[in-house]
Amino acid sequence: MTTPNPKRRATVHDVARVAGISHATVSRYLNKRAYVSQASAEAIEAAIRSVNYTPNRTARSLVTQSTRAVAFVVREYSEFFFADSNLSAMAAAANKTLSAEGYQMLLVIIESDEAAERIVDLIIGGFVDGALLVAMRDDDPVAEAIARSTIPAITASAPELPVGLPSVDTDNAGGSRAITRLLADSGRTRLAEIAGPAPMPAARLRHGGFVDARGAAYDPRLSIAAAEWSVEAGTAAMRELLERGEPIDGVVAASDALAAGAIDAIHAAGLTVPADIAVVGFDDSPWATRIRPTLTTVRQDPGATGRRMAERMMAHLGGEALDDVAEVIPNVIVERESTAPSS
Amino acid sequence: MTTPNPKRRATVHDVARVAGISHATVSRYLNKRAYVSQASAEAIEAAIRSVNYTPNRTARSLVTQSTRAVAFVVREYSEFFFADSNLSAMAAAANKTLSAEGYQMLLVIIESDEAAERIVDLIIGGFVDGALLVAMRDDDPVAEAIARSTIPAITASAPELPVGLPSVDTDNAGGSRAITRLLADSGRTRLAEIAGPAPMPAARLRHGGFVDARGAAYDPRLSIAAAEWSVEAGTAAMRELLERGEPIDGVVAASDALAAGAIDAIHAAGLTVPADIAVVGFDDSPWATRIRPTLTTVRQDPGATGRRMAERMMAHLGGEALDDVAEVIPNVIVERESTAPSS
């Protein structure tokens, strides 16, 4: 049983006193052993053990202006974060990369506005040396505050901010463009789109890819934005699309979950996938192979995304400039049953 | 008007100078607005904006001796952590509870010995006000170093350490005991056990529950410890159990993954579950309903575990003593096909 403030922690002064030496020498020994005599070193070692000394990281950080810690900030509810294998793979890869360089990754999940404020204060207050920002919304106050600060930050999916932020991201636009073309090339002509929720950069970019691929054939009456990245939202969106009465023979959904929901709605309407309507998703999440028909989708490389974010941060913290460039990680299309030829 | 030197961060002194007031008053204003005059307050506000001031958390922490951050330390590979819904639910619940009290949870995943050392240095160095320790091994150097330090820590599944640590945990022993009795009460008499990997507290406790429930009927020849918490390890363990030649009509596996592996091995041997051999797991993970037959298992309440860890930490940081008690969260048994009566 311990009490909140038990006995005082030993400081470098305690060690110095017990070792019969100045605290400056103790500090020198703790950092670069080089310039300390053998005798002093031994006395210090013994003193450290005897007073049970452990250096205060806060004091050290205050003078060195560095914490050797980097925040990995997830702007998403835990349930979604833990269920999203792409996000967790990014986190895992970043953790490994930072760790290998001796940096500590601190994973932070923002679930409320108060948490958002608190985290901004922490980060721009220098609690960490840098921040990796994930799942930010367009116009996100967290991303914006950090972007305006002096602490280095890199984001996955660059949000639309007044001030830019370097980013690393899967090729959202390109993936969406490619999978839309796949559908068109298979002879489908009435392509509908279920876009992701408007405030998300990934949703915006994927929408852009769809519009781009459709070119002159783009028809706003066949596009709808889902309320969130969920199966239910996909069902609701597809239902409304069908109710509009426009003929549809293909659907480009901005995520696998949305696609899964769309397929439910299509089946509920008495239609068949892919015979009547082909459907494609995005993410290659577990949904893609769990549902029937299995889903043609875009597979990301989240490990590469997380790794590159961490590598760029390490390079910057190592002294290199951090350019505001949007690095794009290629993705691949995985064809499955949901776009099989009608035969 | 902008910052004189854009490279240097503004400090409380810059604000004071611009506001024409002492830095002590600025600090007072920043903390408890009460004792600052209206005129000063306005001058300070303007100065803060003009120099773009944000308080340095490290400096503040050094004097207040508090960071208002708590580490949630996971001693497990990311892949396992993110795949384990019990662990992530614990983290999510702890995050919510800490967040509601204004504390920031920092999730840290230890994947190497160097990371382990680094995190110990950080934590006992006062980088956080407290630590929640999860998935520690018995005799874990991380848990031990933190237990010996002055910083408050609570663990899920108390490891066997020379010095105690308060803990909150699902009822491992009780759950194992109850599900073993369920099997015995259904008329099975030759009960084998696939225990978890030896160095884990949860494995030890579940094993204890099994031994306890078997009493005089406990037969070491029917017990084996899996090499890790994986399906493959379960298959290997079950295969060896069958090769020993002892008759078996029931298996108590220490986790659902282990049970899933055991069922594979049983089927491979040409036997049937539950007709020939009943099988039970632990965790009520997604495995439990994904495999055939569906699994009778112990359902934990990971949300309650995470919440209680956080609540006890908050109470302690709020001034209460932190007793070294092992708090046990009840769990329930979920019966499914794998123990259906042979009929």
Added chain:
DNA sequence: CTGAAAGCGCTTACAG
């Protein structure tokens, strides 16, 4: 190789 001193950016009694 080592000590005295300054300083990192804040908070907080202590006077006034």
Added chain:
DNA sequence: CTGAAAGCGCTTACAG
């Protein structure tokens, strides 16, 4: 209500 001063625990030129 406010300023001067001390101090949180460390690191790091600067002399010697």
